[in-house]
Amino acid sequence: MRIGMDKCGGLLDGGEVPTFSSLPLYWRVCLINAAVFIVDTVVLVVSPATVSSEVSNSELGLLAVGLVLIMVLNALLLRSSLAPVDELIASMHRVNLERLGERSPETRDGSAQQLVRSFNAMVARLELEQARSNARALAAQEAERHRIAQELHDEIGQGLTVVLLGLKRVVDQAPEHLTQDLEELQETARASLEEVRQVARRLRPGVLEDLGLVSALTALAADFSTHTGSRVHRHIQTPLPQLTAEQELVLYRVAQEALTNTARHADATSVELALTGHDDAVELSVTDDGQGLRPDQEGAGIRGMKERALLVGGDLTIRPTPGTPGTEVKLRVPVKRLQADQHGQHD
Numbered sequence: 001m002r003i004g005m006d007k008c009g010g011l012l013d014g015g016e017v018p019t020f021s022s023l024p025l026y027w028r029v030c031l032i033n034a035a036v037f038i039v040d041t042v043v044l045v046v047s048p049a050t051v052s053s054e055v056s057n058s059e060l061g062l063l064a065v066g067l068v069l070i071m072v073l074n075a076l077l078l079r080s081s082l083a084p085v086d087e088l089i090a091s092m093h094r095v096n097l098e099r100l101g102e103r104s105p106e107t108r109d110g111s112a113q114q115l116v117r118s119f120n121a122m123v124a125r126l127e128l129e130q131a132r133s134n135a136r137a138l139a140a141q142e143a144e145r146h147r148i149a150q151e152l153h154d155e156i157g158q159g160l161t162v163v164l165l166g167l168k169r170v171v172d173q174a175p176e177h178l179t180q181d182l183e184e185l186q187e188t189a190r191a192s193l194e195e196v197r198q199v200a201r202r203l204r205p206g207v208l209e210d211l212g213l214v215s216a217l218t219a220l221a222a223d224f225s226t227h228t229g230s231r232v233h234r235h236i237q238t239p240l241p242q243l244t245a246e247q248e249l250v251l252y253r254v255a256q257e258a259l260t261n262t263a264r265h266a267d268a269t270s271v272e273l274a275l276t277g278h279d280d281a282v283e284l285s286v287t288d289d290g291q292g293l294r295p296d297q298e299g300a301g302i303r304g305m306k307e308r309a310l311l312v313g314g315d316l317t318i319r320p321t322p323g324t325p326g327t328e329v330k331l332r333v334p335v336k337r338l339q340a341d342q343h344g345q346h347d
Contacts, residue, residue: 032077040070088115134311142249149204152196160193198223205252213248214238214275217255221273224259230288235274240282241335250308251275251284251333254316257301258286258329266290268326277335285330292325305329 167186174182201207201223208216214236221232243251255273262268268290276283302318309316314333321328 029078033074036070036074036077040066085115088119092119131311134307138308138311145203149200152200152203157193157196157200160189160196163189164193202256205249205256208248208252213240213243213251216248216252217273217275220252220256220259224263224271228263230262230268231270233270233272235272235276237276240275240277243282243333243335244312247282247312247333247335250312250314251282251331253308254305254329254331255284255286257305261301261329262286262288262290262327266292266327281332281334283330283332285328287321287326287328289321289324289326292320292327305331309333 164186167182167189171179171182171186205216205220207219217236218234221234224230225232259271259273262271266288268288270289272285272287274283274285274287305318306316308314309331312333314331316332317328317330319328319330320326
């Protein structure tokens with residue numbers, strides 16, 4: 001009858017005959033210590049060394065040397081046996097909570113194999129729960145953006161429209177000495193209405209829903225150039241691999257946040273917005289020639305970009321622009337293999 005060892009070190013019928021490396025850690029430590037004691041006992045029996053009733057200095061030295069040898073041998077054997085556990089602990093320290101993709105490598109050592117598998121399973125569960133939490137948080141964020149944009153359009157936008165119409169009637173009927181002041185108020189109200197509409201468009205990218213990612217990015221770049229005066233060079237490749245609505249939204253939001261950061265912090269004169277398709281991914285890059293990103297500028301916007309990238313399994317990198325003090329934001333989103341030839345469009 002064949003026997004095996006269960007997780008607690010017990011014997012199970014029908015298993016393989018366990019090897020030393022497949023034994024549970026408890027039994028391995030016990031066997032190592034037992035082997036050391038047996039070897040020491042055999043050495044004492046067969047060796048000519050003796051210890052008298054009154055221990056001499058030479059005998060005491062011999063005992064000390066024997067004890068040290070026993071301890072060193074035991075330590076070396078235990079160290080090799082516990083090495084897989086140390087490797088697992090090192091893997092635990094390397095785990096990055098922002099990206100839980102790293103797994104501890106499988107080992108042939110049976111004593112640590114169960115620990116490694118349990119650790120990897122735990123990381124996989126954490127990764128799944130993190131993805132679900134990010135998805136729920138970002139879905140709630142998009143829903144809130146949609147609600148705020150709707151209220152801006154329906155409430156504040158319509159209210160300002162009524163104010164503009166009222167001011168137009170008042171201007172037509174007002175005395176000449178009040179006309180200039182009323183026209184200035186009219187222009188202020190018109191500018192406020194336009195700002196409300198722009199905020200609503202940024203909160204809810206209707207062009208993305210209606211016309212797709214390429215048109216949305218084109219409109220985003222044009223809007224950025226209009227309001228900052230910086231030239232945006234677009235390199236958008238078409239056709240692109242098939243993207244889900246969630247992937248398109250993440251690419252759009254990352255581009256939007258990167259351009260917003262450029263406008264706020266970079267003091268750039270030129271920006272390059274590129275969207276390219278590859279066999280296994282779509283890559284977005286936003287590069288500016290500004291003053292660069294300081295470490296203390298990594299705030300909620302950059303954290304939001306990282307969270308969105310994780311949501312679609314993307315890889316986000318933010319680094320200095322090669323050859324300039326500017327900043328490059330690059331997002332690579334994995335997709336299915338391209339089924340059509342690609343042709344580039346450049347402005």
